[in-house]
Amino acid sequence: MAIAHAQPALPIDVKPLGSSLPGARSTALFKTDELEVMHLVLHAGKALPPHKVPGEITVQCIEGTLEFTADGLVCTLHAGQLLYLPGGVVHSLVGVGDASALVTIVLRK
């Protein structure tokens, strides 16, 4: 196990932040040999610029709305929606209003 921000088999809160969302920042939840999970905060108009990772990812919008772009395809991800993406695909995210998401990345050895 690499850096552990939380312990196995113990609950981690991933609820909507609500009124504290405007002042919130992205946080790493945990990173192990196989998985990295982070709580991503994107304020209105802010972007995670185009990038790629070797492993597959899932992005689950927790609150607000995100615009997700992968390989030129744009989709809107609302709270309560999830998508996945194969590894190696360039993608970017923009907050449409303040938004938060759970991002899960499979780490390849």
Add this chain to the structure above:
Amino acid sequence: MAIAHAQPALPIDVKPLGSSLPGARSTALFKTDELEVMHLVLHAGKALPPHKVPGEITVQCIEGTLEFTADGLVCTLHAGQLLYLPGGVVHSLVGVGDASALVTIVLRK
């Protein structure tokens, strides 16, 4: 890619089922080379008996409350909470009232 129940980069609803939870059943959301993600429904008192999988997992309670047991340690997982577990650890789940969860499994080659 193995069996795909959903397409990459397209939103999948993982919202609480609310009034349709009592009649709902577990569904596979997608399975790829690296990940299997399912929407697990556990009605009140129903259990997913002790089992283990080779890869790491995350369990995110979407609605209701689950009792999660791993290696003899019991924890209660409420809606909006997530936990992770290393691969190879025997675990079980019980619905405390009707509950649903998002289960993500890293598939090891």
